[in-house]
Amino acid sequence: MRACILTATGANASANLKIADVPDAPLPQLGEVRVAIRAAALNHLDLFVAAGMPGTPPRLPHVMGADGAGVVESVGSGVTGVRPGDRVVINPGISDYTCEFCRAGEHSLCVAYQLLGEHLPGTMAELVTVPATNVALMPRLSPELSWGEAAAYSLVTLTAWRMLMTRAQLKAGETVLVWGIGGGVSLAAMRIAKLRGAKVIVTSSSDDKLQQARRLGADVTLNYRTQKVAQEVRALTDKRGVDVVVENAGEATWDDSLRCLARGGRLVTCGATTGPRVTLDLRRLFWHHWSLLGSTMGNAAEYAEIVRRLGEGQLRPIVDRAYPLAQAGAAYERLAKGEQLGKVVVEVSKD
Numbered sequence: 001m002r003a004c005i006l007t008a009t010g011a012n013a014s015a016n017l018k019i020a021d022v023p024d025a026p027l028p029q030l031g032e033v034r035v036a037i038r039a040a041a042l043n044h045l046d047l048f049v050a051a052g053m054p055g056t057p058p059r060l061p062h063v064m065g066a067d068g069a070g071v072v073e074s075v076g077s078g079v080t081g082v083r084p085g086d087r088v089v090i091n092p093g094i095s096d097y098t099c100e101f102c103r104a105g106e107h108s109l110c111v112a113y114q115l116l117g118e119h120l121p122g123t124m125a126e127l128v129t130v131p132a133t134n135v136a137l138m139p140r141l142s143p144e145l146s147w148g149e150a151a152a153y154s155l156v157t158l159t160a161w162r163m164l165m166t167r168a169q170l171k172a173g174e175t176v177l178v179w180g181i182g183g184g185v186s187l188a189a190m191r192i193a194k195l196r197g198a199k200v201i202v203t204s205s206s207d208d209k210l211q212q213a214r215r216l217g218a219d220v221t222l223n224y225r226t227q228k229v230a231q232e233v234r235a236l237t238d239k240r241g242v243d244v245v246v247e248n249a250g251e252a253t254w255d256d257s258l259r260c261l262a263r264g265g266r267l268v269t270c271g272a273t274t275g276p277r278v279t280l281d282l283r284r285l286f287w288h289h290w291s292l293l294g295s296t297m298g299n300a301a302e303y304a305e306i307v308r309r310l311g312e313g314q315l316r317p318i319v320d321r322a323y324p325l326a327q328a329g330a331a332y333e334r335l336a337k338g339e340q341l342g343k344v345v346v347e348v349s350k351d
């Protein structure tokens with residue numbers, strides 16, 4: 001099968017990516033399906049994998065890509081939910097369904113949790129084999145979802161959904177601060193918060209992205225390069241601060257995130273793109289009754305819920321740009337430069 005493979009880890013992802021023929025993804029075993037991928041979508045995760053993290057990727061060459069959508073090509077024994085020919089979206093988080101956390105329904109807390117394209121061969125290939133529990137029928141919409149839109153949905157929407165709805169327990173009428181609206185999780189978080197009936201303040205270093213964010217529903221936009229975010233947020237909220245901060249930058253934004261947080265506020269984080277080490281004055285944590293919440297991906301019930309929402313026409317993905325598989329390197333470069341608003345997609349094969 002044709003695939004986008006990583007041949008070496010390092011800072012320059014696109015230099016280490018190659019389009020090559022590799023052995024087909026294995027035939028599906030008990031409870032598994034093999035999906036003929038039509039499109040894959042990039043996430044920051046792909047850049048981290050390409051850069052190399054301890055133990056990741058497990059071996060080289062490595063098939064890249066966490067997000068994908070396609071057609072079920074074959075199914076293993078015991079699979080009843082989908083059939084060959086079905087159009088599906090893929091949940092990239094693979095759980096063992098046996099550990100204590102899985103049994104409690106918390107699949108993204110699985111002790112053996114693995115992600116496609118990180119710990120396992122990914123979606124940027126003509127075939128990928130996954131547990132049937134990791135695919136969902138692609139909702140039929142009008143106008144119909146493109147393969148790129150379908151591929152762009154799962155990872156960021158699932159992550160943002162769990163962050164806001166499950167972890168931060170966002171309520172209608174509350175105010176949310178979302179950093180870096182160009183990022184996929186941030187954009188999904190803004191749209192979920194609006195769907196929930198919250199007021200959303202977003203930031204970016206690009207006035208162009210902020211203008212697009214306003215069109216997509218942002219109530220207030222702040223350019224963190226030219227404005228002092230914490231000062232502005234405190235002024236906008238009569239010194240009260242916001243109820244929820246959505247973090248994934250880490251070191252660069254942490255102190256300001258806390259300055260923006262109201263009494264009783266919740267800070268929820270799923271990433272550390274600018275660095276993982278932050279400081280905290282415990283007196284402020286307890287005095288203000290803050291909650292600092294970690295979150296990653298989501299469980300099966302949350303995944304089913306976001307697919308249901310998509311079927312209702314909500315949260316339809318925003319595709320920034322689509323590249324053919326042969327130009328996957330250019331797609332990585334666009335993401336690495338942070339030029340996008342919305343998802344960068346790679347079209348793997350045609351119908």
Ligand SMILES: [Zn+2]
Pocket residue numbers: 095096097098099100101102103107109110111112
């Ligand atoms: Zn488990």
